[in-house]
Amino acid sequence: MYRANNSTTLCRLATRSFPKRHINTKKPLFSGANRHARDLEVGQTPSPATAGTSTTSNAVKDPLEKARNDLLNKLGSNAPGTVVGTAGSSKTSSIAAAAEAAAAKNSSLPHGKVFTVRPITSWIDKLANQHGAPTGTHINPTGTPAEPAKKYQKRDLLLKTMQDSYTEIILPFKTDKALLEEYINVGGSLRHGKIMEDLDALAGAISYKHTDDGKTDSLPLTIVTASVDRIDLLKPLGVCDLRLSGHVTYVGYSSMEIYMKMEEMNKDKPGEHGDTILVARFTMVARDSVSGKAAQVNPLLLRDDNEKKLFQMGEDHKTKKRVATDSALTKLPPTQEERFLIHDLYLEYSKYDNPQNKTNKPEDVEWMADTKMSAVHIMQPQDRNIHDKIFGGYLMRLAYELAFCNASSFIASRPTFLALDEISFRKPVPIGTFLALDSQIVYAEGGDHHSFQVMVKADVMDVKKGTRETTNTFWFTFTDPIKGTPRIMPKTYAESMLYLEGKRRRMLGSHLAGINRKNLGLQKPWL
Numbered sequence: 001m002y003r004a005n006n007s008t009t010l011c012r013l014a015t016r017s018f019p020k021r022h023i024n025t026k027k028p029l030f031s032g033a034n035r036h037a038r039d040l041e042v043g044q045t046p047s048p049a050t051a052g053t054s055t056t057s058n059a060v061k062d063p064l065e066k067a068r069n070d071l072l073n074k075l076g077s078n079a080p081g082t083v084v085g086t087a088g089s090s091k092t093s094s095i096a097a098a099a100e101a102a103a104a105k106n107s108s109l110p111h112g113k114v115f116t117v118r119p120i121t122s123w124i125d126k127l128a129n130q131h132g133a134p135t136g137t138h139i140n141p142t143g144t145p146a147e148p149a150k151k152y153q154k155r156d157l158l159l160k161t162m163q164d165s166y167t168e169i170i171l172p173f174k175t176d177k178a179l180l181e182e183y184i185n186v187g188g189s190l191r192h193g194k195i196m197e198d199l200d201a202l203a204g205a206i207s208y209k210h211t212d213d214g215k216t217d218s219l220p221l222t223i224v225t226a227s228v229d230r231i232d233l234l235k236p237l238g239v240c241d242l243r244l245s246g247h248v249t250y251v252g253y254s255s256m257e258i259y260m261k262m263e264e265m266n267k268d269k270p271g272e273h274g275d276t277i278l279v280a281r282f283t284m285v286a287r288d289s290v291s292g293k294a295a296q297v298n299p300l301l302l303r304d305d306n307e308k309k310l311f312q313m314g315e316d317h318k319t320k321k322r323v324a325t326d327s328a329l330t331k332l333p334p335t336q337e338e339r340f341l342i343h344d345l346y347l348e349y350s351k352y353d354n355p356q357n358k359t360n361k362p363e364d365v366e367w368m369a370d371t372k373m374s375a376v377h378i379m380q381p382q383d384r385n386i387h388d389k390i391f392g393g394y395l396m397r398l399a400y401e402l403a404f405c406n407a408s409s410f411i412a413s414r415p416t417f418l419a420l421d422e423i424s425f426r427k428p429v430p431i432g433t434f435l436a437l438d439s440q441i442v443y444a445e446g447g448d449h450h451s452f453q454v455m456v457k458a459d460v461m462d463v464k465k466g467t468r469e470t471t472n473t474f475w476f477t478f479t480d481p482i483k484g485t486p487r488i489m490p491k492t493y494a495e496s497m498l499y500l501e502g503k504r505r506r507m508l509g510s511h512l513a514g515i516n517r518k519n520l521g522l523q524k525p526w527l
Contacts, residue, residue, distance in 0.1 A: 123381040126388075152219040160248075160298045162307055165210040168245035169202060170265070180239065190237050192404075192417050193397030195262070195278070200225060200393030202244055203258040203282040204385075210248045210256060211286055211297050221295050222287040224425065225392040226255065229281040229317060230509075231420040237277060241265040246280075250314020254294035257314040258282045281317065321422070329497050342496045349489050364446055366410070366486045368495045371441035373406040376461070379433050389428040390435075396420070399437060399456040399474040406439040407454050407478040411485055418451060421475035421505045427460070429471055434461040436468060443502025446487025451479040453502035475505050 173180045173190070185191045207223045246260030259281055264274035286295040302308045326332075334342065352361040361367075375398075383394040400420070407415040429435060436459045444452035454476045459468040490496045 123384075151217075153215070153217045155218045155221075155295075156213045156215070157296065158213055158298045159301045160210060161301050161303060162247050162249060162310070165206050166245065166247040167202065167206050167209060168243055169198070171198075171242040171244065173239050174241045184239070187414065188239070190239060192233075192237065193400040195237070196231070196396040196400060196420070197391070197393035198244060199231070199260055199280050200228075200282070200391070200396060202246055202260060203280075203284060206246050206248060206258050206260075207256050207284040207286070210251075213298070220289045221297075222289045222292075222387055223284055224287065224387070224428070226283045226285040227321075227422060227424045228396070228420060229257075229283055229321070229422050231278065231280040232509075233278050233417055233419065235275060235277045236416075242277070243273070248300065249310040250318070251297050251300050252318070253296055254286045255318075256284045256286070256297055257317065258284060259310070324422075329501055334497075334500055338500050342493075342500070345490060345496065345499070349491055352489075353491065361489075364486050365489050366441070366444075368440065368442065368488050368490045368499065371406065371410055371488070373402060373409065373439045375402050375437045377435045377437070379429055379431055379435055381431050384431055387428075388431060390431065392425055395429065395435075395458060395472060396423075396474070398435070399458060399472070400476065402437050402439045403454040403456050403474065403476040403478070406441065407452070407476075410441050410444075410452070410454075411480045411483075413480065413482065415478040416481050417476070418479055419477040419509050421477065421509055423472055423474050425472055427469065427471045429458075429460055434463065435459070436461050440498070441488055442498040443506055444485045444488040446485060448484050450481065450484060451477055451506065452485050452488070453477060453506055455498065455502065475502070477506065477509055 171179065171183075173183065183190045183194045203225065204223060208221075211221050211223065241264070243263045243265050244260065245263070246258055248256050249259045250257035260279070261276050262278040263276050266272055266274055286297050287293065288295045300307075300311065302311055333339075351357050351359040352365070377398060379390045383391050385391045400417075404415065404417070437456055438459070439454060439456045442453050442455045456474040456476070457470060458472040458474070459470050461468050488499065490499045
């Protein structure tokens with residue numbers, strides 16, 4: 001969870017285990033650049049600057065109204081809700097400047113509000129409420145009947161900026177050995193799976209911060225991770241103090257694109273931003289907590305050309321995902337070039353698979369069917385989110401660790417993680433279920449090529465019905481930093497489709513990684 005306090009210094013992440021980790025309340029868990037009273041503590045009254053536009057001067061009101069109408073008409077979201085005001089004025093005119101201000105001041109929001117995707121009540125209390133009252137009355141942990149259900153008001157829409165959702169956390173691995181102990185791996189570097197968990201938690205906190213309307217009686221929203229669009233590791237991940245930061249870059253009616261990055265920190269100059277190590281894009285979706293239907297999120301006010309560019313990139317990403325879905329191999333046959341490739345693979349593996357040809361399979365060729373690896377996990381309540389489903393970041397970590405094991409077996413050495421391609425969270429994973437993870441190497445060119453694709457499919461098992469239902473499919477890119485990899489050879493048509501899917505994702509991933517490096521001023525890959 002991310003909690004703001006009045007004190008300063010470093011930010012830290014709380015673990016899911018309540019009694020095990022001590023949280024120093026004098027250290028804020030996140031800091032935002034725009035520190036107005038848009039996120040109100042219980043009992044506070046919205047200030048005029050954030051409660052509405054009635055006190056806004058005419059010089060400011062007209063441009064804001066025009067920008068609001070233009071943007072809402074563009075998003076197709078002008079009818080369902082009413083924008084009652086902006087999230088607060090700010091003298092900072094860009095996201096970069098806001099980030100610099102937040103890093104330099106390293107201060108916190110002047111309230112105690114929590115934006116979190118982690119549960120804030122214990123599981124044992126939840127069980128007591130469900131089963132401990134024979135009359136059907138929910139009982140509080142104190143033994144007294146629970147208060148009547150709270151009545152909520154309709155949510156108001158606030159016109160917010162990208163800066164308003166900016167959030168950062170600091171992971172002080174150099175100075176906090178207890179924190180480092182939770183993240184360090186056997187080789188002395190940081191566990192990528194733990195970082196993925198933190199990214200998902202950060203994306204959730206940013207989303208809740210953006211959708212907050214500053215009122216305590218508004219109908220709460222349910223925000224879920226719809227997809228992880230891309231995670232690219234741009235530099236080796238060593239042990240150093242890290243800053244994870246992000247903000248909303250695009251909104252639709254109920255969806256939000258969250259852009260995040262991880263940077264090295266200079267202990268001598270904590271206010272300066274160091275080299276970018278990782279960049280990530282998540283898509284989050286808001287749902288009405290009562291009806292479960294799509295809920296409108298706060299629209300964005302675009303204040304300069306940079307923000308307009310970021311917003312347009314978000315629209316482009318959404319369009320490209322729609323095109324990729326429509327042209328997926330599950331809907332359309334392979335292209336002519338891909339069909340020729342499948343035929344060439346067939347001619348080659350037929351020689352190795354036919355005893356009459358007496359042609360031995362080369363040592364640098366691996367059958368795809370021989371690269372499988374599986375694991376089964378019980379979904380425990382310690383890994384739940386605030387909606388009492390399994391936390392998406394935890395699923396990513398489990399999938400990554402299995403993919404890493406499989407990749408290590410494939411190249412007979414320690415692989416290096418490069419990227420996590422787009423994944424969609426199709427269905428939530430309930431607590432108490434069995435999660436079956438099946439991994440397979442689906443694409444490797446072999447020869448001098450060092451990178452390869454690993455697929456992990458996640459299925460929820462119903463042991464009573466004897467069924468399995470796929471909830472996620474993960475696509476990871478690894479590389480052998482020392483030598484080339486074996487070449488993957490499919491045998492069946494189904495394996496050929498996996499091969500083509502892996503090839504498509506690898507080609508697209510290389511293109512996207514190149515764009516990220518160019519935007520960040522990195523001239524060439526680090527591998």
